[in-house]
Amino acid sequence: MAFGWFRKENPEKEKGCPVRSGKEGDGTDPEKTTGFFQRLQDRLSRTRKTFTNGLDSIFTGKREINNDLLEELEEHLITSDIGVQTSMELMRRISKKASKISGIEQLKEALKEEILSILDASSSPVEEHGTKPHVIMVLGVNGVGKTTTIGKLAARSVLEGKKVLIAAADTFRAAAIDQLRIWADRAGAEIVTHGERTDPAAVAYDGIEAAIARGTDIVLVDTAGRLHTKVNLMEELKKIKRAISKKLPDAPHEILLVLDATTGQNALSQAKLFHEAIGVTGIALTKLDGTAKGGIVISICSHMKIPLRYIGIGEKIEDLQDFDPTQFVNALF
């Protein structure tokens, strides 16, 4: 059977578990043990289960580091959607160090380090602009969870005591505005809407105008989902961006691309084309609470140097977390 892969070395799995949990303890930042980290690990447990069970079976099943082992490792990277090229690159770097690696634990650590170095290289702190309002434009292909992410972002900011306004610029999909209104109510944010099939750029413009007038701290601009290959729809995005800058010259301060963790290699193409068209400044990775590993973000980070800002790990309003590379990789392994 095709999937037997992960279960192939089942007997060894039991042996693997204690090793892993010991490792987790080491990797935990003592200050954050209970709060975020615990929660992240809980939520990522399914992701971890498939990923690390496989890894541990590799790491414990064989004691010697040989080509077979490295090949199996490569396979695991590929099944995590990390992609052929990036997987090979990671393996190449590991093989270079191979002479220094004596044990399996070291190999695991080396792999972690390599992935971390990729993620770290592209990370950059969220710039807190002094300007008010801080405008975040949210975009992505259809069905990745833009509206939900905006709802969660709004709730977070409201909890921090900020005044939030949402501009409902998805005027295309049926009932998108209603959906956003419900999220705005839940979060306690204001919302600016026009009707369906109206000009999204006008909604964005009005949203900024209203935010300036009302002294709002944060403006979230929702846009309709669009495939990155549709030239006319990408032009529409540019127009929305222009309309925002017209009202507020240095806005939008953040252009957040939402990616679905279930997506495979196409996510790279999405990131590329959206970035070329409009200039993405950050990524939110959603639906990490399933079995998908979202490994493609590692490829995206290594190719494009766009920082990952948030991860979505559930449907509840608080299930949006800041992305932290160290914790992310620790939770994965």
Next chain:
Amino acid sequence: MFDNLSDKLNSVFKKLKGHGKLTEKNIEEGLREVRMALLEADVHYAVVKKFINDIKQRALGQEVMASLTPGQQIIKIVNDELTKLMGSRHEDLSLSGPLPISIMLVGLQGSGKTTTAGKLSIFLKKTGRKPYLVPVDVYRPAAIDQLRKLGDQLSVPVFPSNPEMDPVRICREARIAAQKEGCDTLLLDTAGRLHIDEALMAELCRIRDEMQPSDILLVADAMTGQDAVNIAKSFDSALDIGGVILTKMDGDARGGAAISIKTITDKPIKFIGVGEKLNDLESFHPDRMSSRILGMGDVLTMIEKAQSMVDEKKAAELEKKLKKSQFTLEDFRDQLIQIRKMGSLSDLIGMIPGMNKIKQMKNLQVDERELVRVEAIINSMTPYERRQHNIINGSRRKRIAKGSGTNVQDVNRLLKNYTQMLKMLRKINKGGIRGMSRGMLPF
């Protein structure tokens, strides 16, 4: 990304010219590229592994056909096997059972169930059925509104669910309401859920047991990565699905998930979603999918594109004119416009397999502007000139060149090509060769 697997393979096999048989060594090398292409297309690792092994068995020792290079031969085998893997023919919805029947749509969040429900209702209407849309998603905010609005746009009745109702009760009541409305096919739009959410998966089973749907369709995103196997396996083992609809096929995803899903579940892919408009739903053709995944040219698509774009009536008129050798510059311009409707020239050339092998074609930058220029020249002529090209003398040529922003040489070249074409036409007609292919450009 591999832009073109055939290119890669050709370069691998270049040094093998003259070999008459596929040997283990050259197969290995070729298959490495195939493996990479499949992985880059998001086919699951284990599926690829098994597939490559099968191919190796089949290819070993095969004679290379006289007309093919070893690279092409491998592609042919791979393509054949892929097509076989994905089912040899298109399978329709299963619509049997006591009326009203139900069709259930299931899948992850954001895979496109609600939009697909709208598209399917149009499809069913066209086949003479009376669809009834049932929003069963009580979880996502405004999901019910979304389907209600789609129903209004399409004039398809929608069951007035409300978010407080239990999903199974919605379905039960919807069946009664559908009968009252005189509808015969219920489309159950269930909530998106993770395949590992046991409570929600159990809910789907309860809906299935209550409604006994004639077809259960897994709606899956064509961009799905390696996880497609887990998703398909979970939904299939919980519900025993009847088929799959792949959505968002209008993007640039290779859609390797199709192979993973088909291999794991052995259930057919019945439809593909190819756009945001509500009639953008197409039947699935396994043979075309395999060339898409491999990144090869798709002749069939091109032919169909040409067929749907060329105006039938105009084509018939043209045929008449061609037979009488009355092909004017006006007709010539119409032809150009038809071609441009089919997409960019480089796209069209890319769709013809083997074109990329011709060296000259490869480096040929197709100048799209050439067509625009020709059109501009013809537009700058008077209607009379277009019908009677003989009267276009030196001063007229000068005027036309000025009007179209070109120079006299360009105008001369166009007229020369045109007269040559006319001569050829006359010859053909005299020789009695009938039926120039309809709508095709007589170059």
